Amino acid sequence: MANLLTMNDLSARDIEWILDRAESIQKDKKKFRESKPILVTNLFFEPSTRTRFSFETAEKRLGFQVLNFTSETSSTTKGETLYDTVRTLEEIGTDIAVIRHKDDHYFDQLIHNNIKLNIVNAGDGSGHHPTQSLLDLLTIRQEFILFQGLTVAIIGDLRHSRVARSDAEVLTSLGCRVVFSGPKEWHNPELPGDYMPMDEAVRIADVVMMLRIQHERHQHTLDLTKEEYHQAYGLTLKRSEMMKKGSIIMHPAPVNRGVEIADELVESENSRIFKQMHNGVAIRMAVLEWALETERGEMNRGELIKEW
Amino acid sequence: MANLLTMNDLSARDIEWILDRAESIQKDKKKFRESKPILVTNLFFEPSTRTRFSFETAEKRLGFQVLNFTSETSSTTKGETLYDTVRTLEEIGTDIAVIRHKDDHYFDQLIHNNIKLNIVNAGDGSGHHPTQSLLDLLTIRQEFILFQGLTVAIIGDLRHSRVARSDAEVLTSLGCRVVFSGPKEWHNPELPGDYMPMDEAVRIADVVMMLRIQHERHQHTLDLTKEEYHQAYGLTLKRSEMMKKGSIIMHPAPVNRGVEIADELVESENSRIFKQMHNGVAIRMAVLEWALETERGEMNRGELIKEW
Amino acid sequence: MANLLTMNDLSARDIEWILDRAESIQKDKKKFRESKPILVTNLFFEPSTRTRFSFETAEKRLGFQVLNFTSETSSTTKGETLYDTVRTLEEIGTDIAVIRHKDDHYFDQLIHNNIKLNIVNAGDGSGHHPTQSLLDLLTIRQEFILFQGLTVAIIGDLRHSRVARSDAEVLTSLGCRVVFSGPKEWHNPELPGDYMPMDEAVRIADVVMMLRIQHERHQHTLDLTKEEYHQAYGLTLKRSEMMKKGSIIMHPAPVNRGVEIADELVESENSRIFKQMHNGVAIRMAVLEWALETERGEMNRGELIKEW
Structure with a gap:
């Protein structure tokens, strides 16, 4: 599992890899090709235009299959916990969940042995982005x-x-x-x-x-x-x-x-x-690739950011 | 930029091209193939079933990548102007924005040198469609x-x-x-x-x-x-x-x-x-092609409608 | 037309076909390929997470084109009947409508000679699922x-x-x-x-x-x-x-x-x-295939369930 929850999840080498990759995406328009179809679910519990569309564009440019969840049209009205929603998405086949939520550190409840999918934080409360x-x-x-x-x-x-x-x-x-x-x-x-x-x-x-x-x-x-x-x-x-x-x-x-x-x-x-908005798409493409490549152990990540 | 905001944006030749093209789409089921992926964003600020789905079907039949924006789930709740929203969509990579809005002539604020994407009007207030x-x-x-x-x-x-x-x-x-x-x-x-x-x-x-x-x-x-x-x-x-x-x-x-x-x-x-509903899909496929081909200067457009 | 409205629409042989097919999908990850693109519309008049996403994932895994309708963003606010909405979706090109509705037996009004698309019931009131x-x-x-x-x-x-x-x-x-x-x-x-x-x-x-x-x-x-x-x-x-x-x-x-x-x-x-959630995707893939194959007369369906 390679989550990106806060910047502390990234080593200096990770950041460099992501920035370089984003620029090479912008230059060559090359895109990464998975052999199996990747399923990404965008879970936005707060309204968003640019972040959601920037992620969704990045996902589609990468050839991923995309599910869009907004809190208005979902079972959260039936009182389900975030943990159960994310576990469900995993069982349905989601490889990466991109999540925005109004609670600071909503992801603490998701760092759990039973959750295997990758989580990319698209903003938590007044916390991280x-x-x-x-x-x-x-x-x-x-x-x-x-x-x-x-x-x-x-x-x-x-x-x-x-x-x-x-x-x-x-x-x-x-x-x-x-x-x-x-x-x-x-x-x-x-x-x-x-x-x-x-x-x-x-x-x-x-x-x-x-x-x-x-x-x-x-x-x-x-x-x-x-x-x-x-x-x-x-x-x-x-x-x-x-x-x-x-x-x-x-x-x-x-x-x-x-x-x-x-x-x-x-x-x-x-x-x-x-x-900045223009750069957002390439960065998100690079981050999604990073999450998948890190998960497969294909990245040499260096030390995490706190040791920079 | 080839916008379709009102029927006055079309010459008699444009109309003929679009009607003929729609019929040939209906007959041959042929679709146009872009070498690069085209990104279309549907921006619907008013509820709609048939127009939105008709456009979305047309876009998918053409092999385009599609983003769907509805006012309920967006940053317009954060008070952003329509101009800034559309500029953002452009920076994200949108080639064509299909827009429905409750204000007559909402598009006047979008006819601006800084906006390069194509706009297709899907209905403005009591104005045009x-x-x-x-x-x-x-x-x-x-x-x-x-x-x-x-x-x-x-x-x-x-x-x-x-x-x-x-x-x-x-x-x-x-x-x-x-x-x-x-x-x-x-x-x-x-x-x-x-x-x-x-x-x-x-x-x-x-x-x-x-x-x-x-x-x-x-x-x-x-x-x-x-x-x-x-x-x-x-x-x-x-x-x-x-x-x-x-x-x-x-x-x-x-x-x-x-x-x-x-x-x-x-x-x-x-x-x-x-x-009429059936014809809507082929017409919208033809209009989307028209917007892209006109932009590339590959259309001989004749005189605009006012000179018919 | 092959609708799945209640379990009574399935023969014992249909059920066996669907269960076997779902398991072979899980094992081989093989997917069915239509020669023409299939358009599926998900019509959810009640909030849902797992059922909707499970269907949508099944549809995308099968390579179908997908439209998502939720009651919040649609013309039902303009007082259109369900019959007219479904007829419209058919004219737009929908091959299969997946419908959830709060009314028991909402589908009775859709069993009509003029409606040719396939209907898959994703839950009606306190009725069937x-x-x-x-x-x-x-x-x-x-x-x-x-x-x-x-x-x-x-x-x-x-x-x-x-x-x-x-x-x-x-x-x-x-x-x-x-x-x-x-x-x-x-x-x-x-x-x-x-x-x-x-x-x-x-x-x-x-x-x-x-x-x-x-x-x-x-x-x-x-x-x-x-x-x-x-x-x-x-x-x-x-x-x-x-x-x-x-x-x-x-x-x-x-x-x-x-x-x-x-x-x-x-x-x-x-x-x-x-x-159960994990199995939902494969089942829905199998049901969607069943609907299309039955429609083409390629299935030997046996007797309907009431005669088991």
Whole structure:
């Protein structure tokens, strides 16, 4: 079983293998061919457009058979546990389950001897989202070639973002300096790195990574209008002019235009927001291959990430 | 980019190409083969059975890879704009987006230099529904061979029907006489052609095209029971006996049986209602091919419809 | 047309053909190849995970093209009849419709000269669920080889279960003794066989088949807590120790753990609950082949089940 639940499941060599493979997929359009048909089930317990479609496209490009499960049309209304649902999918023949769930660490209940299928985490609560981290890494590597010495500013809703944590950890491991900025109420003591005022973070960063405001996860809202938030913590046009030459803008999307980022910047010359989405398909193809090849013992995985 | 947003995007030659192609698909069951896999995304923001399944079948018959987006399970709940959703689908690799949306002319915001994928309109609000018009044309042509000189009566909910407008315009262009009938409250001054009493319309028509009452788009309902409506504006058994020899009945479906049309007439000998549905698949296969071939510049398109 | 609506549509020879075919599918992984692409539409008007995914996997393993219809995203909101929906699917090119519906005998309105496609019943109200019966049969036959002389105890919500009735009839026909146990309020006079106390039923059975409590079909609930129900009518750990050597536990799932059955028994050594799910895919592949081969007259069907 080769699960990808958090970035901690990957060794440095795994990450390199995945990023290289994703780029070779983009260049050659070559695809991997299994001798037997692979069945993938996408289990999305939360609404999603880009992550689900990006995975589904990756699966179809690889020639896999695909089942799509959304919580609206399923037996979870009959009170079945997640464990029983996943065991069922395995008995039906699922080789890989791609799962998004609103609970942090939903996968803890699935790490169980009886479950043999591969699990790829497509987002757990405010926890992890490893394929998003990997596509962010690919986007940064395509721009700067080396991670060592880069400054990445992660800005905004640090408390509820599953991207912030995964990205901060892996970027730090790869030699980046990671800094944070955002409303005090949303600071997150678990994140490694320095907090600083918005203008300073934007000024020193090679990568300005804006986070989406996770309205759906907030219990209390800030006492700010959208426009006030934008002026205080958003990437305004004026702030974008302070950015270093050669620096880039990233955002995991969907974007709240005019809130986290000025409307005009979303597709500006130094924005890589749509390139991130583009990279997502190749990354997910590479991750699905990685899961299958690791399972078959065909990968030399090196040490896991914690030992980087 | 070759979009099909309204019938005005098609030249007379385009229409002829599509109708001929649809018929040759029906005869030979031949399908077009792309060298690279084509990815189509069906974006349905309104419920639909026949249009969505007809498109999806067409796409699968053509060997395309298909993503199905319905508004219930998507990030539109996170407030993303339609433009950003479509740009995302493009970055993911979508070649053609088939879109149904409740807003008239939703596609105006998508006619944008940054969007390169092909858009096929599967219905916008009370506006257009070009593939429905094309399958109506095919059904009429299969019956009468020539359009010139035919009388087509379009009857019922003229104000809210996206079929009425598209069909009336293109049929008039092709040399048909188009007449209308229905409750005064639903008359639509934008439609070209004569209004007349129900019985007269039925008597002179070669094609009696009944429209569905668009309950879901009405803000005020007529002050009539279903039975009263049926007697006043429906195709009753008695009225059907006034129809000319050789004339046919059409309806875009879903049918409100016993309201727009008597139950017994839906599958009567001169009804073409289910044949319309049958023709829908071949028309949509032909339209998808048209979009791809036009994009590659392999079509000689002639003049657009306004110059017919 | 070869419909599978209830087990009464199958002759003894049909059942044998299906069970044998399912096993040969499991062994050889061979799949049937149609010369023309087969289009299957899954029409699920009730939520379902395992049945729908089991069918969809079977269809994809067979290389069929698949449309998935769920009531949430369809025109049934526009008031279309089931007959018209199915006729539409037929015109679109559907060869087989797999249907689940909350109404008992929904299919009566579809047994109509105008409908030519094959219908496979995936569950009607509290009525029938023939593919569930067939996978139960396969599971029992794989265990005991012969049906003759076995005692099968069906236990629990006998009134609302579509499994109880189908299974009881066919098992009796095949030479099993079927006994029942459960709350008096849920006894069902239509079921053939003896009622007995829980402990006795468990003690004499070769197969202890627990039923799911169909909360969603109950108008009045029993005056019992979950724990009280479990003690009175559930398969507790203590009761499981009374079971005969070599006997097995079955359950159609989803399981209410700790209610119908003790948590620890779900994956115990003599449980075949997940094997039932595993067998479901091969059974459904065999049923889909059966429908197509019967339609072409390539099957020698023997006498229908009532004459067994």
